[in-house]
Amino acid sequence: MQGFAHRHTVRAAMAWLDAQLHALDVDSVDLAAAAGRVLASPIVSAVDVPGFDRATMDGYAVIAASTEGATPYNRMSLTVLGNAFAGTPFTGTVGHREAVRIMTGAPIPAGCDAVLPAESADLEGPFGRGHYDVLAIGEVSPGKNVGRRGEDVVAGTTLLTAGRRLRPQDVGVLSSIGLPRVPVVRQPRVRLVITGNELLPSGSPPHDFGITDANGPMLAALAARDGGLVDFPGLVRDDREAIRAALLADVDVVLVSGGSSVGIEDLAPMLLAEEGELAVHGIAMRPSSPTGMGRIGHRLVFLLPGNPVSALCAYDFFAGRAIRVLGGRSPEWPYRSFRGSLRRKISSPIGRLDYARVRITAGQVEPLSVSGASVLTSTTRADGFVIVPDDSEGFAAGSEIDVWLYA
Amino acid sequence: MQGFAHRHTVRAAMAWLDAQLHALDVDSVDLAAAAGRVLASPIVSAVDVPGFDRATMDGYAVIAASTEGATPYNRMSLTVLGNAFAGTPFTGTVGHREAVRIMTGAPIPAGCDAVLPAESADLEGPFGRGHYDVLAIGEVSPGKNVGRRGEDVVAGTTLLTAGRRLRPQDVGVLSSIGLPRVPVVRQPRVRLVITGNELLPSGSPPHDFGITDANGPMLAALAARDGGLVDFPGLVRDDREAIRAALLADVDVVLVSGGSSVGIEDLAPMLLAEEGELAVHGIAMRPSSPTGMGRIGHRLVFLLPGNPVSALCAYDFFAGRAIRVLGGRSPEWPYRSFRGSLRRKISSPIGRLDYARVRITAGQVEPLSVSGASVLTSTTRADGFVIVPDDSEGFAAGSEIDVWLYA
Numbered sequence: 001m002q003g004f005a006h007r008h009t010v011r012a013a014m015a016w017l018d019a020q021l022h023a024l025d026v027d028s029v030d031l032a033a034a035a036g037r038v039l040a041s042p043i044v045s046a047v048d049v050p051g052f053d054r055a056t057m058d059g060y061a062v063i064a065a066s067t068e069g070a071t072p073y074n075r076m077s078l079t080v081l082g083n084a085f086a087g088t089p090f091t092g093t094v095g096h097r098e099a100v101r102i103m104t105g106a107p108i109p110a111g112c113d114a115v116l117p118a119e120s121a122d123l124e125g126p127f128g129r130g131h132y133d134v135l136a137i138g139e140v141s142p143g144k145n146v147g148r149r150g151e152d153v154v155a156g157t158t159l160l161t162a163g164r165r166l167r168p169q170d171v172g173v174l175s176s177i178g179l180p181r182v183p184v185v186r187q188p189r190v191r192l193v194i195t196g197n198e199l200l201p202s203g204s205p206p207h208d209f210g211i212t213d214a215n216g217p218m219l220a221a222l223a224a225r226d227g228g229l230v231d232f233p234g235l236v237r238d239d240r241e242a243i244r245a246a247l248l249a250d251v252d253v254v255l256v257s258g259g260s261s262v263g264i265e266d267l268a269p270m271l272l273a274e275e276g277e278l279a280v281h282g283i284a285m286r287p288s289s290p291t292g293m294g295r296i297g298h299r300l301v302f303l304l305p306g307n308p309v310s311a312l313c314a315y316d317f318f319a320g321r322a323i324r325v326l327g328g329r330s331p332e333w334p335y336r337s338f339r340g341s342l343r344r345k346i347s348s349p350i351g352r353l354d355y356a357r358v359r360i361t362a363g364q365v366e367p368l369s370v371s372g373a374s375v376l377t378s379t380t381r382a383d384g385f386v387i388v389p390d391d392s393e394g395f396a397a398g399s400e401i402d403v404w405l406y407a
Numbered sequence: 408m409q410g411f412a413h414r415h416t417v418r419a420a421m422a423w424l425d426a427q428l429h430a431l432d433v434d435s436v437d438l439a440a441a442a443g444r445v446l447a448s449p450i451v452s453a454v455d456v457p458g459f460d461r462a463t464m465d466g467y468a469v470i471a472a473s474t475e476g477a478t479p480y481n482r483m484s485l486t487v488l489g490n491a492f493a494g495t496p497f498t499g500t501v502g503h504r505e506a507v508r509i510m511t512g513a514p515i516p517a518g519c520d521a522v523l524p525a526e527s528a529d530l531e532g533p534f535g536r537g538h539y540d541v542l543a544i545g546e547v548s549p550g551k552n553v554g555r556r557g558e559d560v561v562a563g564t565t566l567l568t569a570g571r572r573l574r575p576q577d578v579g580v581l582s583s584i585g586l587p588r589v590p591v592v593r594q595p596r597v598r599l600v601i602t603g604n605e606l607l608p609s610g611s612p613p614h615d616f617g618i619t620d621a622n623g624p625m626l627a628a629l630a631a632r633d634g635g636l637v638d639f640p641g642l643v644r645d646d647r648e649a650i651r652a653a654l655l656a657d658v659d660v661v662l663v664s665g666g667s668s669v670g671i672e673d674l675a676p677m678l679l680a681e682e683g684e685l686a687v688h689g690i691a692m693r694p695s696s697p698t699g700m701g702r703i704g705h706r707l708v709f710l711l712p713g714n715p716v717s718a719l720c721a722y723d724f725f726a727g728r729a730i731r732v733l734g735g736r737s738p739e740w741p742y743r744s745f746r747g748s749l750r751r752k753i754s755s756p757i758g759r760l761d762y763a764r765v766r767i768t769a770g771q772v773e774p775l776s777v778s779g780a781s782v783l784t785s786t787t788r789a790d791g792f793v794i795v796p797d798d799s800e801g802f803a804a805g806s807e808i809d810v811w812l813y814a
Binding site for chain 1: 410413428438439442443453454457458459463465486492493494495496510511512513514526554558559560566567569574575576577578579580583584585587603604605606607609610611612613614615616617618619620621622623624625626627628629631634645668672701713715743759779781782783784786787813814
């Protein structure tokens with residue numbers, strides 16, 4: 001009765017999982033909510049940005065030839081016809097030896113091909129409404145200080161490709177072409193099914209023989225971090241029909257915590273096998289060995305151990321990967337890596353992958369001595385974790401190893 | 408009239424800024440909203456977790472001495488008095504040669520000091536309600552397969568210190584001690600003041616001489632990324648009183664975009680000097696040279712250039728730092744760094760810091776040739792940026808340099 005007859009390797013479990021994963025269908029969101037979301041289709045601009053030639057400096061819009069030969073010792077008079085401001089263009093046409101006072105960003109008036117910077121002109125005439133003269137004390141060449149129409153975006157250009165996770169500046173560019181809504185990959189809906197008759201709901205002080213739920217709030221935060229839309233309606237009793245109903249919720253991903261092993265109290269694996277497919281059950285890793293995965297129709301179901309360190313590890317290896325990929329993100333961990341020298345050896349048997357919590361002290365990697373899967377504080381005291389692959393017996397003291405830093 | 412008489416070094420501007428920055432006051436949030444927030448005070452547990460000794464395996468709770476000498480060839484009979492489940496303890500007391508069938512997580516019955524694993528017992532008696540016998544076929548030592556009260560958290564322990572940015576597992580630990588709400592650093596309220604009479608609101612297609620606002624949505628996404636609560640009620644006309652009113656909004660940080668330079672159209676610096684202090688105006692960097700910073704009462708005010716690349720760069724150097732620190736986060740960029748070899752040289756004059764957009768191709772760092780501060784697509788084509796300090800003339804082709812990767 002006890003123990004798994006066979007444990008899947010992490011590699012085999014991951015291979016099954018990866019074969020199930022593809023980005024979900026398309027959703028449309030307001031541009032203001034698009035940062036961090038993943039583009040579902042490429043974005044091609046219908047417009048040029050800017051849509052007109054404009055000044056890139058404050059100065060005088062001119063025909064460049066009007067300034068030919070101007071120096072501080074050969075000042076050339078230009079008649080200023082008016083002003084061009086950003087948003088308030090000069091509407092007339094400018095001829096030889098004429099100019100329009102222009103501000104950065106203002107449209108270049110008709111006839112002009114350059115902007116003489118303000119510092120290359122001496123103000124002569126009275127500053128006011130009528131025409132007045134300035135003296136060019138330097139030359140400009142055609143095109144100088146002019147930002148060309150389409151300088152930023154040319155109509156017809158593919159600006160961003162499908163699969164792009166939108167950065168703040170991407171949102172700026174999408175705004176600049178006038179896009180009001182953005183086609184993005186739909187966020188996976190994630191139902192938490194936190195079981196365990198000993199559990200008290202988060203927010204209740206633990207008392208008597210009750211344990212206040214840690215996995216629900218932790219898994220909710222993890223799934224939200226990875227782009228899931230979390231539904232956590234409350235704890236579920238260790239009751240066949242209550243768990244069965246929760247497994248059948250209309251979501252993309254079901255995360256069950258607790259009762260994932262092979263004991264008679266472990267209802268979830270049996271129910272998953274009854275209602276759908278229990279594809280993986282028991283994985284050669286520590287912690288998280290009693291992890292299961294399967295499907296019920298379109299739902300991916302993850303059976304996570306109730307021990308919170310095991311739940312975290314199983315989430316990180318499998319469920320988080322699924323939520324990220326369903327939402328269009330990279331399967332990779334959202335953790336930075338750090339390479340450092342190991343202070344004390346880490347041992348691990350061949351045939352099992354180990355997830356070892358470590359601290360970084362003075363640039364060195366120090367394994368935490370506590371290894372109990374129920375000691376969640378080992379993951380809050382740790383700076384990150386080290387993976388010992390199943391074909392390794394561990395790492396000797398002094399080895400250079402990669403640490404994944406919790407974030 | 409044109410140009411800054413004096414430009415601050417980035418170092419001097421940053422020194423002024425850092426002297427203004429401290430984490431804001433405390434706020435209290437539901438545990439379910441605490442992930443990613445920054446603890447405002449240390450958390451000391453009032454309880455032990457777990458609050459009782461419990462089984463770490465399925466099996467039989469016993470007095471360890473009852474199994475002394477048990478082997479497959481010397482099976483020892485134990486009388487099973489009942490069951491202990493997680494959440495449903497066995498309420499009697501167990502004596503010598505007695506046992507209670509126990510499930511992982513269940514409280515250890517009174518009198519017992521160990522759990523004999525199910526695989527170390529042969530089931531003898533009828534499985535049912537009454538007493539029945541099992542045969543121990545192995546020994547257990549005292550304490551074996553028992554998770555001690557306080558194994559995870561001991562009452563009185565400081566679990567997390569002030570300043571900690573809460574990870575998902577931290578939220579789990581806080582839940583396990585029964586905390587319903589968490590004291591966190593208040594999020595800075597950030598008002599966006601996007602000026603420019605040429606601007607059309609985000610969502611409108613650009614037409615005629617209008618430019619659709621890119622900075623508003625970009626800055627909103629940046630400030631939200633850095634933990635700000637963004638208020639962006641719409642574009643502000645280039646009008647003294649409209650800008651003045653916006654500068655006086657009751658917020659922690661005001662981000663003004665546009666009109667930040669020294670032209671007659673540049674109202675924001677004058678208004679900031681009138682209403683408060685314009686402490687920094689003009690910074691020796693490219694882009695973003697026409698950046699200003701100051702205060703009005705408790706508000707930090709950032710005058711960002713209207714050119715979107717300049718706005719992004721000035722945000723990243725100064726405003727983002729402020730928002731992160733006010734919210735209790737690290738001042739550091741939320742960007743990963745990458746070290747690679749430069750394919751083509753980057754030149755930059757001494758006395759000016761440069762922010763150069765680059766791509767990573769085949770592990771090499773390639774500067775983008777477009778350098779216009781109005782070309783926001785240069786930051787979407789780029790993978791990140793390289794900083795050339797003001798005491799450097801740049802980097803030769805083939806140098807190993809650090810790139811900050813946009814995220």
